[in-house]
Amino acid sequence: MVNYKDLGLVNTREMFAKAVDGGYAIPAFNFNNMEQLQAIIKACAETKSPVILQVSSGARKYANQTLLRYMAEGAVEYAKELGWEHPQICLHLDHGDTFELCKSCVDFGFSSVMIDGSSLPYEENIALTKKVVEYAHQFDVTVEAELGVLAGVEDDVVAEESHYTKPEEVIDFATRTGCDSLAISIGTSHGAYKFKPEQCTRDPQTGKLVPPPLAFDVLEEVEKKLPGFPIVLHGSSSVPQEYVDIINTHGGNLPDAVGIPEDQLRKAAKSAVCKINIDSDSRLAFTAAVRKVFVEKPGEFDPRKYCGPARDEMTKLYKHKIIEVLGSDGKAE
Ligand code: G3H
Ligand code: 13P
Ligand code: ZN
Numbered sequence: 001m002v003n004y005k006d007l008g009l010v011n012t013r014e015m016f017a018k019a020v021d022g023g024y025a026i027p028a029f030n031f032n033n034m035e036q037l038q039a040i041i042k043a044c045a046e047t048k049s050p051v052i053l054q055v056s057s058g059a060r061k062y063a064n065q066t067l068l069r070y071m072a073e074g075a076v077e078y079a080k081e082l083g084w085e086h087p088q089i090c091l092h093l094d095h096g097d098t099f100e101l102c103k104s105c106v107d108f109g110f111s112s113v114m115i116d117g118s119s120l121p122y123e124e125n126i127a128l129t130k131k132v133v134e135y136a137h138q139f140d141v142t143v144e145a146e147l148g149v150l151a152g153v154e155d156d157v158v159a160e161e162s163h164y165t166k167p168e169e170v171i172d173f174a175t176r177t178g179c180d181s182l183a184i185s186i187g188t189s190h191g192a193y194k195f196k197p198e199q200c201t202r203d204p205q206t207g208k209l210v211p212p213p214l215a216f217d218v219l220e221e222v223e224k225k226l227p228g229f230p231i232v233l234h235g236s237s238s239v240p241q242e243y244v245d246i247i248n249t250h251g252g253n254l255p256d257a258v259g260i261p262e263d264q265l266r267k268a269a270k271s272a273v274c275k276i277n278i279d280s281d282s283r284l285a286f287t288a289a290v291r292k293v294f295v296e297k298p299g300e301f302d303p304r305k306y307c308g309p310a311r312d313e314m315t316k317l318y319k320h321k322i323i324e325v326l327g328s329d330g331k332a333e
Helices: 012-022 034-047 057-063 065-081 100-107 123-138 167-176 218-223 240-250 262-269 280-296 304-324
Strands: 025-032 051-055 089-096 114-115 144-146 152-154 155-157 181-184 231-233 275-276
Touching: 012 025, 012 275, 025 034, 025 057, 025 304, 034 051, 034 065, 034 280, 034 304, 051 057, 051 065, 057 065, 057 089, 065 089, 089 100, 089 280, 100 114, 100 123, 114 123, 123 144, 123 275, 167 181, 167 218, 181 218, 218 231, 218 262, 231 304, 240 280, 262 275, 262 304, 275 280, 275 304
Parallel strands: 025 051, 025 275, 051 089, 089 114, 114 144, 144 181, 181 231, 231 275
Antiparallel strands: 152 155
């Protein structure tokens, strides 16, 4: 048993309270490898932004959970080395699907876990979430839950259509489970294809797809029911067109990839939404940079020569999100 406090990590409680009060959101960035983690920590150290490092089940399988946990511990020291005196770094399990998985992360030094019972019937979601909360809270580990289903692929759960969170359920759910934050469904979804072309309109000038707006009315209803309660948005990548274009002009094929416009995320960040999950944009930044090197320097075979530029591009992306979209810069001096 390792407690996250001994690793220099923090849970989400204070981060979220300050973010809700201050009208900004904490970045929750997924990581699967060293370059991503270096880029996240560098961006956060340079902007003094609190951060949630997210580990998905896929990341655990890809990179090994032990290694990822030690990397997060190393990240705290790396942040200090970069001159960030008091790093506020949370290590979070993304989309935990069983009590056992959440428990193993709590026991292993995670400071926050998500139990995603959103695909379960309502009462089963409550029972599972409550069980995780009761365990995690003994160790001061915070718990994120989810109500409503996001469209697209949520790890192994395929939801063909999104089912917006029902505001009339949130008080009962939050009270009975004791969860610390709640992920809701208001039209975001995972991946680089968040909307089908037929759901979008086309900008007559650029020919690019313009997605439908998020359901801010649902968010407002939720906020009214649970004033000041921390709300989480998954599936919040913007799918920057410049990366999609670089990928498509350098041998890739991402037709009609579309994400959530940043002005909508800016608006969400100012509300009770205090955690915004971004993974796909980092994958796109990485891929665009690597593809560019491969096309421009076909003789290059040193991974540092293409993973290095990919890392720099991700750092730029993370700083942009922190400063221009979430407003979390300067909140962890
Ligand atoms: O929720 C989805 C995250 O982007 C994690 O994705 O399961 O492919 O690691 P993953
Ligand atoms: P994106 O696919 O939009 O980056 O969402 C990531 C996410 O929600 C991780 O839980
Ligand atoms: Zn997610």
